[in-house]
Amino acid sequence: MTELRRELPRRAWRRIGRVTGAVTAISVALSVIFTNLIMEMFSAGINVQGLVVSIVMPIALGGPMTFVLVLKHEQLRHANNRLEHLATTDWLTACLNRGAFTRAVTDHLGRRKSATESGALLIVDADDFKSVNDRFGHHHGDEALKLIAAAIRHAVRSSDLVSRLGGEEFGVFLADADAATADHVAERIRGAVAAIAFLPDGQTCALSVSIGGATYAMRAEFGHLYRLADRHLYEAKNTGRDRVAMMQAA
Template identity: 50%
Template sequence: MTGLATALPKQAWLWIFRKTFLMMGLSVVISVIATVVFMATFSAGVNMPGLLISIVMPICLGGPMIFTFAIGTERMRYANQQLAHLATLDGLTGLFNRRAFASAVEKYCVGPHRRGVLLVIDADHFKSVNDRFGHDQGDEALRDIAHALSLTIPLPGLVGRLGGEEFGIYLPDMDLARAESVADDVRRAIADIDFRPEGISCPLSVSIGGASHEKPIAFRALYREADERLYSAKQRGRDCVALPQAA
């Protein structure tokens, strides 16, 4: 479950106090300079009471206003920051949503490494889970699967929900042999989930298809190849991994 945090972090408060003191200091300097010029021009000269007033007034009047304005500005900035972050997440699982996942993978695919493996994971017979236990329990199963994926993939791997019961994992700068080992770890991790809706044991399993690249490639093309192998894994009986053969 994701949502906006209402409390500002410590770093934000430090920024607020720093900005407030800076603005108050600047206000005091301008006030003192203006007072000195005014008193030297239109009165007998600079005196201590005048200087004290020029220092105290900006602090007493401007300080609270500047502080309030700084809090409002920082709250807005922090909220926008959170909204931008939440826009990249899947609301149910907390993983990257499809658009954010595809964008992140695309950056790797055209970046300096330009080598990696994309795994497309689909929960087997998932419709039967929804039909037997309801969509609430189906959502719980998806959250369990997402959690298992997050714990299983090695960093700096990426994981996202592509839609429905389909997930994606991208393993940057990884060869096929290692990727196959990771895919099998993922498959076993899902099989080990103790999913018991309404106290009834309901084993979960996934089929996994993969594609690799060693040169720049668009996410769409890489996904299409991985999805074809996912279909092959489904045809082979599910609960298995289908990857291209290592050279």
């Protein structure tokens, strides 16, 4: 039971309790009604012994059976949720993985309510990250990536999507954001990463990111936005790094 408590979240146990209690109560009520109907056919109705039996039997037999069935259902639900999480989440940073991010953005662009709805795609790339791995090892490089991912998530809005696209590259999708908002969020991300106190082996190691972005105010496709944002990421890299380069896509 201790392992089960650790495996299932608290809300799952609350559901198990509610469903088991409700089904058991209904079973008891139906048992009393049917027992009374049967007893009325042969006598004056249900007596004390019959009432006790009609209440105890559903609780003693139906309660445990219902608990086990609902428990197995919740375990299956929890296992499926974990599999879905693993299939859509980057193992290191807990951001969306590339596939899940691409699908989510593509779906959003495909179901936009208005042809004039605006938004933006940002590509965030850690500057000179190879030197971090070379100087301090991949273990500290992984720690730096987790810090960068946390800084990005903290800097964006709750409705924005954050993904690790691969290596030291991250994607951010800003729904319902105009060019000014997108630029503001991108600068906030850049500043949040620059403010990270990264001290591998006690040594100070500055972190920074370059950000390329593409905003849209009309119909847009993920592939087109990605190519534009990637082009401007290289522009940000080539003009000094630790900066933002944005472009209106359409």
